[in-house]
Amino acid sequence: MSAAAMAFDGVTKQFGDFTAVDHLSFAVPEGTIFGFLGGNGAGKTTSLRMALDILTPTGGRIDVLGNPPSRESASDIGFLPEERGLYKKMSVLDTIVYFARLKRMEAGPAKQSAMALLERLELADWAKSPVEKLSKGMAQKVQVATALVNSPKLLMLDEPFSGLDPVNQKMLEDLIADAAKDGATVIFSTHVMQHAERLCDRLLMLARGKKAFDGTQDEARAALPARLELASRTAPDALPGVESAEAIGTAEDGWIKYDVRLNSGVTPEQLLEHCTTNGFGLRSFDVQTPSLHEVFIHFVGANEEIER
């Protein structure tokens, strides 16, 4: 595994008696797109704020780009908070340049980079307009630009898709993918599984401040008991490794479709091999890949507020 762009080691954050993050450990490999998944109050925002040095952990250790969290790293970080706002009277260009300057860019390059981003976001014509004249979607784009203007090595996005219409959601997905392609590590928190499913190389699932899962999407899915649909003349429930088999639909020429769940640790390939060697007649054999939503429910529980 390559070096970690961010690593939490036994990190805890308490607010009075309330534990927002509880002994959390994980590492985000450089160059990956990393998803923080969890319902409301899972500890996603608190974790990001600690990584940004806005909050200090009660215990444990955090590394960001090889150093403890500090504003010194701000020049290599892009951050988009969950709740967004901009200075209403400031012009679009000035706003982006201001944030670039806060992230230690010089005025000239800051302006160039800001204009290039505005071109890409199709907002160049609005550069001189005050932010208050923009539509909500446009203002969201400007906010994204403030996070990207310094071409960050590490991009942290807190619920980046919330409040965006589908067109802008797609645009943001493309921007995230492009940033990753350019070598940035992207960490984003979300409770919308669709985006994570499309974008993330690795996932961290959080439940009430604790880690529920940490790994790739394949690993996450593999952790769930495998599921498949097959058509046979005999019920498959007696086959080795099958936990349950439920007939679905009606028989066709004696062939019946079954929804089959395997015991955990048993792969569909093992079952298929058993059927062929033992002459168990099959007309179809479809492996069902579990959705991320199902994976999430499996790890975190059905009570968390999430969206598919």
Add this chain to the structure above:
Amino acid sequence: MREVMLVAMREIRQVLGTKGFWFMIAAVPVALAVSGFASNQLAPERSVAYSVVDETGLYEDRITARLEYDYQASELRDLAEYVERWELQDAVPDAPWASRQSWLFPAEVERFADMGGSEAAIAALEPFREEGVPEFEPDDRSYEQIAFPDDLTLPDAGEEPDEKLIAALEGDVDVEDRELPFGAVLQIPANFGEPGAEARIFTNGRSNTGLIRVIREELSGSLQDGAFAAQGIAPDTALAIQGLQAPVSVIEPPPGAGRSVVATRSVVPIALVYLLLITAVTTGSLMLQGVVEERSNKLVESVLACIKPDALMQGKLLGLGAVGFMIIIVWAGTGMIGALYFEGFAADVLRPSLEALDDPLLIFAMLFYFVTGYIVLAMMFLAIGAVSESMQDAQSYLTPVILLIMIPVLIVMQAAISGPDQLVVKVLSWIPIYTPFAMLARLGTGVATWEIIGTMVLMVIFVWIELRLLGRLFRASLLNDGKPTWKRMVGWLKSSEAGR
């Protein structure tokens, strides 16, 4: 420091981008210009023409002489001020105008008039007048006597004036190339002095109170003279009695000393008190609005990802402090240029006030109290902004805080001006939120050095503690949603880890 400067520059640009700021900054120069223009162009003409129809022939000269005396006395006073201002005392050392005195004695006024009045004095001063020193400009006489126009007639006793007279009194008359309003006609009937007979003054409705007062006094004086005579007192004796002057001589400190210089030296520091209040409250409100916007807009988190809350706070203090300073420079600058450029009362007050600030400690102390006073007040506004969700919310904290500051400050100002040694002023000098105001108000009157140094040390300690405590409150409340409870705020003030 770089981040602090960036925040400060943004704050400055934001304020400079508002129309309200430019209206405010232009208010004083425009007001000065308008008032200057108004006083130059629209002021009522000072001179008025009047006529006396004295059918007795007894009183006219007396009134004329009195008006001339008053004019000469006023000229002498102005001339003495001019001579002192331009340091021309040595030109004619024994001249009546060589030294300025609050009290003028008749003998001196008469000597001045006999020497040729203003015109002779101007001629005598001419060889001593250096380049840049303006020539003394004598005032016009306030009341110019003219002969009663032949085409007018006065009403008989008890009758109303005819329309022609009324119309004439509403018009102007030519007096030595000048057009003056015809202000009044005094009619003294032949039987004046007998019971029932009265002198009448017909006017154009303008209140020529000075003229009417003089006429009253002189006519009364004449009647008193008559009464003395009726009592068998010889006219010379009567005159002697009336002319009796109590032997009082007035001794004044030389120019540049005494209480007058104390008052003079207080002008600038006391002006600073008001400027401090105005700028702190104005820029403090802007700061408060800014913080409320950042909090309610949720943009503060983006900023805090890049810079520390302390840098944000310091940047705001610095930026809006600079805006406050800009306002003061423009206001005080235009005020000063206006006052010095245009000769007049303000210039006469301001010029010596600036000259009286000759002590470096005094100047340093003024600046010190001003800056620390600004920080103390501005921090309060900043902290209020940080714990408020909306401007409406901020208002509920703001009102008591402003009252807490304003009321004692206004008391201090009253007390400091009437008697700087009053206990209330001394006590308030040692209560840090009032120290800058009380000390500025007292500075001109001469404060013991130990008291200046003591209160300065106190202010440094207080500002340090305030920055720490309110800094915690600011930091902790920035990312805290909603309006914190008092209990929570006290908790933040106590904890150095607040908001971390």
